[in-house]
Amino acid sequence: DSGVTQTPKHLITATGQRVTLRCSPRSGDLSVYWYQQSLDQGLQFLIQYYNGEERAKGNILERFSAQQFPDLHSELNLSSLELGDSALYFCASSVGSTSLTDTQYFGPGTRLTVL
């Protein structure tokens, strides 16, 4: 168990809908990262927050947004969902932000299915 928790485990929804994924980092970690994992694209970095502020952006669509709250938990909002958004969404956390050796610990993931 990495100490990172994600809810829900599974989510099934329809195209055009909006969903919110939630992540609680390990105790003491200030950074939260969101990743998308699909069969064809592999594990893709979406966005990073550090202590409440956006720190880095990856291949995140404009329909997706995220935030980190004062208690350091984070939410990833996915809107106007398309079939292609079906994937595993992982949250990871680390102590710091940009250190080369900062280890990222991954949560168990949320499996999103868009029908």
Add this chain to the structure above:
Amino acid sequence: QKEVEQDPGPLSVPEGAIVSLNCTYSNSAFQYFMWYRQYSRKGPELLMYTYSSGNKEDGRFTAQVDKSSKYISLFIRDSQPSDSATYLCACRNQGGKLIFGQGTELSVKP
């Protein structure tokens, strides 16, 4: 072209075999190299990391980096059925994000 390339496999070996997993990368600014292991329906977990050319050993696992050829490898000795998982290589530069390979699915048959 992806910054980190990894053969997705699948790779099937008998128990006790030596497994070699490989990645190539294109960004010479990458300084930190990791291997993650991901069991089915679980999140990736860090297996090994290194930030210099050469070998690093941890039990049955050896990570190898050759910066001159931009090639990273993971060797598993005396492979066990419990090693069956997807192995992801990842690279990082200073202040940068992790870039993952596609992952190689490994199956170790008893």
